[in-house]
Amino acid sequence: MLIHNWTPLPPLPLRRDEASGTTESLYHYALRMSDTCGISIHLLASILKNEAGEPGSRQSARYMSSWTGPRSHYRWLMEALMKLTGQPDLFRGTFHNVAGVLGRQGLSTRDGREHQRRWCPRCYLEWNEGTSFEPLHLAFSQLSTCPTHGVLLEGRCSQCGAAQSFLRSYASRRNCQACRCPLGHSGEWRELEAFPRWVDGVLRRFGCYVSALDDPIPEMRIEVFMAGLHKRILSGERLPPAVRGYLWNRVESRRRHNALPTLTQYLNLCAFQGCEIGDILERPEEVSSAFLFDRADGFTQVPLRRRDIQGNLAMIGSCMDRLCSDAEVLPPLALLCREFGVWADVVREHYPDLHHRYRSRYLAQNGEFSRTHVKRALERALQVVKMNECASGRERQKDIALQVMQVVQVAPELALQCAKSITVMREFSKRIPSTRVDFPFNLQGMDAWQSGK
Ligand SMILES: [Zn+2]
Ligand SMILES: [Zn+2]
16 A cells, blocks of 8 residues: 655644734744654754754754754755655745845844743743744844734743743743743733834844745845945945945955845845835845935934844953863864854954964864764763753862763763863853843934934
């Protein structure tokens, strides 16, 4: 007997809400799939990675952006999931179709040293096991309200104030990880100021636009748009600083020639041109050539807060410096970057010499084979140190090394060196000042915007 429609993974459809036009993020889909199969999301990621022919690593799918893109290895996760579930439209839960025209900054990726997520308390309160989902829109860190309910998104437990990890499973993520209280409640509805309201509208429509696209937007579209703006500068028109600055970087500076506009830059362009992000991507020539509305007077720049990573950068710099001079075993840079919440390319640009020194020493310290073992030992040491911080008392480095050796086959001396390096790393990463703001706007910069309307 031939079994039709059989798929290796259950053929769960991606969820959608017709009324609001929102679509489930692939990240939430993966959590739901893991729950259905009774496995962890890490195991699911390993299975997908094997399917895609990548060597199994459990660290590679930790962030929402690992699953949704636009810059990460989302692609092989997405393609393997589509294949194993037989669901051809899973790309609608990702930024796949705008990956060629959207920079990764400004999407909720890694914020400070915690991997914090935001959620709609009303969505959680009214959760329906058969239909509910967390939408792709939650990837926008500038979004203030739920695209379905209009209540303010939250980033902390309303009972105890604890931030919540991205990594919580489907079954447990709607309860606080610290006090176990439900995170769902009726939520706060607030009349937003003109500006955040405008941003929410643009992002809500952009999220729906992305999910509705059938094919990728070619990078040429953004080139055409930029060329149109550039022509206007050349003909003597005065563009606002935010737009001019970005154009300058893109057109004149060789170093950032290939940098794609970030979400914040798109918002600036939209505010200036009075258009939607979808307009720029669909009709770049027309939209770049003139104002759609006459309202650019007094516009300087969108008053979004920039994420302040100076503290993170300072600490990772000091830590790399210390490890270079003291440590026998250097952790991989990727592990440091994850721990300090910064991107590797930012570290390289900020500390070119130190980065070079660290990397050369790292590459020199082990052969290809033992590197994998050392990596595992370091990851395990970090786990032990973190678990130990949640409990009380201080584990000595020897005890950490013993616990590492229970899981990873390394020599006692090496385990001890790994424990030492990780202890040093945690000393520095715990000193990063907390700069997290839940509301993404700097409202003091809004006068110009409002008077310009
Ligand atoms: Zn909601
Ligand atoms: Zn709580």
